[in-house]
Amino acid sequence: MNKFVACGVMMAGLLLGSAPEAAAEPVAVTGDKVAVVYFSWSRTGNTRFAAETIAKKIGTKPFEIKAAKPYSTNYKACCDEAKPECANRKLRPIRQVAGLNLARYDVVFVGTPNWWGTMAPPVRTFLVQNAAVLKGKTVCLFQTNGGGGMQNCGKDFAQVLHDSKVLPPQAFKGGTIRGQVSALERFVTERITLK
Numbered sequence: 001m002n003k004f005v006a007c008g009v010m011m012a013g014l015l016l017g018s019a020p021e022a023a024a025e026p027v028a029v030t031g032d033k034v035a036v037v038y039f040s041w042s043r044t045g046n047t048r049f050a051a052e053t054i055a056k057k058i059g060t061k062p063f064e065i066k067a068a069k070p071y072s073t074n075y076k077a078c079c080d081e082a083k084p085e086c087a088n089r090k091l092r093p094i095r096q097v098a099g100l101n102l103a104r105y106d107v108v109f110v111g112t113p114n115w116w117g118t119m120a121p122p123v124r125t126f127l128v129q130n131a132a133v134l135k136g137k138t139v140c141l142f143q144t145n146g147g148g149g150m151q152n153c154g155k156d157f158a159q160v161l162h163d164s165k166v167l168p169p170q171a172f173k174g175g176t177i178r179g180q181v182s183a184l185e186r187f188v189t190e191r192i193t194l195k
Helices: 003-015 046-058 075-087 121-134 153-160 174-179 181-189
Strands: 027-029 034-038 107-115 138-145 170-173 192-194
Touching: 034 046, 046 107, 046 138, 046 174, 046 181, 075 107, 075 121, 107 121, 107 153, 121 153, 138 153, 138 174, 170 174, 170 181, 174 181, 181 192
Parallel strands: 027 192, 034 107, 107 138, 138 170
Antiparallel strands: none
């Protein structure tokens, strides 16, 4: 591929909000060295389902990021509260993630809903607070959306964790997530090989 075509492909990826593709070779790791961390707005949410499915494939349990002050359970009220936070890339205080010691993991999958084209504020907070611990580790984003695709989620994730090895992110349509178990499992096996 000539350098003009390669440059065009890279620019298209940046404009579409995707992170640059990493090497196609999956990372070899033992299951006890892989963490799955996620934020989900509701108890039966799409991102929660994705995280639980990914963790099951790995043979681990997921860790949940929770806002210190939860968002309203009313959708419109939640939108009114979260939209300006997302637009201004604000951090939202979070609780300590119960039982999680990131230092003991080599690979960390992070799940978020796509809120207005970016990560949910509690996920951004988690990443900013833990960027030093995640330095040099392998990290990978998965997100659920209402049809908007990846948008800026992958790019924003990679910018916060610029000192980590960032694997290609994956977007999953939330409305059909319960029918995407095989796609979620393939997402795992395309990025890691369990030893």
